[in-house]
Amino acid sequence: xxxxxxxxxxxxxxxxxxxxxxxxxxxxxxxxxxxxxxxxxxxxxxxxxxxxxxxxxxxxxxxxxxxxxxxxxxxxxxxxxxxxxxxxxxxxxxxxxxxxxxxxxxxxxxxxxxxxxxxxxxxxxxxxxxxxxxxxxxxxxxxxxxxxxxxxxxxxxxxxxxxxxxxxxxxxxxxxxxxx
Numbered sequence: 001x002x003x004x005x006x007x008x009x010x011x012x013x014x015x016x017x018x019x020x021x022x023x024x025x026x027x028x029x030x031x032x033x034x035x036x037x038x039x040x041x042x043x044x045x046x047x048x049x050x051x052x053x054x055x056x057x058x059x060x061x062x063x064x065x066x067x068x069x070x071x072x073x074x075x076x077x078x079x080x081x082x083x084x085x086x087x088x089x090x091x092x093x094x095x096x097x098x099x100x101x102x103x104x105x106x107x108x109x110x111x112x113x114x115x116x117x118x119x120x121x122x123x124x125x126x127x128x129x130x131x132x133x134x135x136x137x138x139x140x141x142x143x144x145x146x147x148x149x150x151x152x153x154x155x156x157x158x159x160x161x162x163x164x165x166x167x168x169x170x171x172x173x174x175x176x177x178x179x180x
Contacts (some may be wrong), residue, residue: 020110024102
């Protein structure tokens, strides 16, 4: 199973968001008193919206992010259709209200779907991790260099101590053997 940001998961999320957003945008456009936009205007928006959704699908999307990501293509479509076809760039009040309501509904739906998607993914990965055996480090016995008692003096022969109390005060404690 792939991660939530993997290409196939991003493709599914981006396609569904792009499709849902364009359907709601066209519905809001018609509900606001406009006609159904021509395919020449809709297809580039679907492609651009899909690319934008693909980019955004790599991370979690909240309500504010979704609102911004949805508003940009709608404004771009109105500006482009106004430039190319003489369409009214600044819509009437009913068109503006319809688009704002559509934007808020779709952004809320995307935010809710994102919460569900990531919560579902956390549960799936938790269950998958439960079923996977954990790697346990192998027990390797430590080599014992000697079999007899170890003298602390012999272990510290190479150490030159220049600080501390006079040598007559030094007490050499027995050293514990690391093995056995």
